[in-house]
Amino acid sequence: MSAADEAIAGAEVAIERLRAARRVAVLTGAGISAESGIPTFRDALTGLWARYRAEDLATPEAFARDPRLVWSWYRMRRAMVSSAAPNPGHAALARLEALVPHLTLITQNVDGLQQRAGSSRVLELHGNILRARCSREGAVVDAWEEPDDGEVPHCVDCDSLLRPDVVWFGEALPAAALEEAWAAATTCDVFLSVGTSNLVEPAASLPWVAAREGASVMVINPTAAGQRTGDGIHQLVGTAGEILPRLVSRLDRI
Numbered sequence: 001m002s003a004a005d006e007a008i009a010g011a012e013v014a015i016e017r018l019r020a021a022r023r024v025a026v027l028t029g030a031g032i033s034a035e036s037g038i039p040t041f042r043d044a045l046t047g048l049w050a051r052y053r054a055e056d057l058a059t060p061e062a063f064a065r066d067p068r069l070v071w072s073w074y075r076m077r078r079a080m081v082s083s084a085a086p087n088p089g090h091a092a093l094a095r096l097e098a099l100v101p102h103l104t105l106i107t108q109n110v111d112g113l114q115q116r117a118g119s120s121r122v123l124e125l126h127g128n129i130l131r132a133r134c135s136r137e138g139a140v141v142d143a144w145e146e147p148d149d150g151e152v153p154h155c156v157d158c159d160s161l162l163r164p165d166v167v168w169f170g171e172a173l174p175a176a177a178l179e180e181a182w183a184a185a186t187t188c189d190v191f192l193s194v195g196t197s198n199l200v201e202p203a204a205s206l207p208w209v210a211a212r213e214g215a216s217v218m219v220i221n222p223t224a225a226g227q228r229t230g231d232g233i234h235q236l237v238g239t240a241g242e243i244l245p246r247l248v249s250r251l252d253r254i
């Protein structure tokens, strides 16, 4: 029996709760995209970016100081994400949408892979790098001309610099998405926490708020280190690409 099969076999109680659940909430982090080749935040940056930390580039101050540097980091990440493909973990969550009456899928990721896997509705708490927005007026754009000389493109309406449509460190999360995520966490029967280190608030609190409200929480992560334990919290140690397809196949009533 593989480690993933063992993890599933040890979670029978939680799986029964998931099978009977009417309201399910899912929170995903960078770990679910790791098997698509997208480095996680806690992975050190590599290559040209090895001397930087994500925390030093993903800030309003870094963009104000050197917009060209920050924009080129996001341009590299957009190219990486665009050439990546959703993996079986993303696909399993897209399938879950058809298997539970009410699913709220919340992501901290900015890569858009869950939508590309077929999920019809994803709450993006930290935005999406495939969109940009005017750094002055906030108007969001899905497409823009990338200047050949590596310069940062400008807003066509007011000529201000465009910036990635993501939440930077120190910025507020989109209020509507956060409010809906919080409501889902406090009313769900089962909460799946997938591929997150649970270090960055307010997303980090969502699973524990759900547990406090009586939901069964299933934490899917190759390492149990740093994850909370306690009543109603079930660790399924393994990767998203191994655990989620097995978990969802146990529900596939259709």
Ligand code: OAD
Residues within 6 Å of the ligand: 028, 029, 030, 031, 032, 034, 035, 040, 041, 042, 043, 058, 108, 109, 126, 167, 168, 169, 194, 195, 196, 197, 198, 199, 200, 220, 221, 222, 223, 238, 239, 240, 241
């Ligand atoms: P992290 O890089 O902090 O954590 C990734 C988690 O995924 C870790 O707990 C890994 O153990 C786990 N992991 C790695 N490979 C996995 C796999 N194949 N399957 C499942 N899990 C795996 O990423 P996040 O928790 O998403 O915020 O980080 C949260 C936020 O911190 C990000 O959204 C970003 C960052 O600062 C902003 O940019 C505002």
